[in-house]
Amino acid sequence: xxxxxxxxxxxxxxxxxxxxxxxxxxxxxxxxxxxxxxxxxxxxxxxxxxxxxxxxxxxxxxxxxxxxxxxxxxxxxxxxxxxxxxxxxxxxxxxxxxxxxxxxxxxxxxxxxxxxxxxxxxxxxxxxxxxxxxxxxxxxxxxxxxxxxxxxxxxxxxxxxxxxxxxxxxxxxxxxxxxxxxxxxxxxxxxxxxxxxxxxxxxxxx
Numbered sequence: 001x002x003x004x005x006x007x008x009x010x011x012x013x014x015x016x017x018x019x020x021x022x023x024x025x026x027x028x029x030x031x032x033x034x035x036x037x038x039x040x041x042x043x044x045x046x047x048x049x050x051x052x053x054x055x056x057x058x059x060x061x062x063x064x065x066x067x068x069x070x071x072x073x074x075x076x077x078x079x080x081x082x083x084x085x086x087x088x089x090x091x092x093x094x095x096x097x098x099x100x101x102x103x104x105x106x107x108x109x110x111x112x113x114x115x116x117x118x119x120x121x122x123x124x125x126x127x128x129x130x131x132x133x134x135x136x137x138x139x140x141x142x143x144x145x146x147x148x149x150x151x152x153x154x155x156x157x158x159x160x161x162x163x164x165x166x167x168x169x170x171x172x173x174x175x176x177x178x179x180x181x182x183x184x185x186x187x188x189x190x191x192x193x194x195x196x197x198x199x200x201x202x203x204x205x206x
Contacts, residue, residue: 034096040169042098043109044179045089048162050106051124052082052089055155058128058148061136065144070196078152078189085178092175110165126158146202149193153204156186156193 035041059079063072093100105113106124121130128136128151136147159182166179197203 035098035172037098037102038104038109039171040109040166041172041175042093042096043102043104043107044162044166044170044175045093046100046102047106047109047124048159048166048182049086049089049100051127051155051159051162052086054127054133055079055082055152055159056086058133058136058151058155061133062144062148065136065140065148067141068145071145071148074189074192074196075148081185085182088178092172107162107165109169110162124158125161126155128155142200146197146200149197149200150202150205153190153193153197156190160186 056079059075059082063075063079066072090100102108106118107113119129121133122128132147132151136144136151139147163179163182163186167176167183170176170179194204
């Protein structure tokens, strides 16, 4: 599938560029100094690292629950890309000598600290609940594929919202570019997942 091939290429390119991007941030700070712990740059790095980690976990679960090549390839690409990006985000916090956790609610840097209740493990918009993650781990075949695609579509929509927030608010140039890249790639993946759901007689959740 053309979409899947493009996404696979994007994932490979991201992995090759990982080291350079991580350390380039030290010399590409548009604000002229290290971001503060309560900045949008730090908040996005912390929150998106958590958001990405769940996507990685979800993707590896479905790879064990289905033999479908298209879904397994998509899940692998998502897992590899988001694990790589998560490493960059955490690496930047290390370079900035900033904590990886905060006492503030997630998305406070977007003035949306109360947007997600955190109930049942859903810490930010789009994140699956603990109950949904456990359910995914009990399904097989087509049922696992559909549920994964629905969960990941919601996950991507929440991630895009956060990444757009960084594009608008972050000051570190390379981080803003990474966030825009997340928006572009995840919008493309949402389109691919809609096609995969349609093939299975299903659709994204309302």
